Amino acid sequence: MIKATFGWLFLYLPMTQNKDFFAAVYQVVQLIPKGRVTSYGAIANYLGAKQGARMVGWAMNASHVLPDVPAHRVVNRVGLLSGKNHFEHPEQMQELLTLEGIRVINDQIQDFQKVFWDPALELGLP
């Protein structure tokens, strides 16, 4: 029984590695509250793809076609705006964050721990 549960958990990960994974990423990103941020790895972890942070990044790269996906609220694990160069203007990411009350200095989010939003803690199971 325990083995079966574990089996399900491990099977759940590969199951999500499709278009569904991208869709799931966008859903989570849309749930990030204004004034809060999360990381690629946190989203991947929440979706059961603990090592899929790069895929989350790739999903964000393709997210521009969709409206209402606040990609600026996703940063790397230390609070650096690693994706700034993928916006219309490199400074747009910081501008959007600033409008939401998040302070950014040299591409580094200030009080990162305070504004960090962990889907695994804030949301239920995926």
Add this chain to the structure above:
DNA sequence: TGTTTGACTGGGA
């Protein structure tokens, strides 16, 4: 069809 490249991360030196 094989190789390289990242909006990443954790661990080690």
Add this chain to the structure above:
DNA sequence: CTCCCAGCCAAAC
């Protein structure tokens, strides 16, 4: 602190 490396896997060469 910095730098390096190995997983990671979809795209783009």
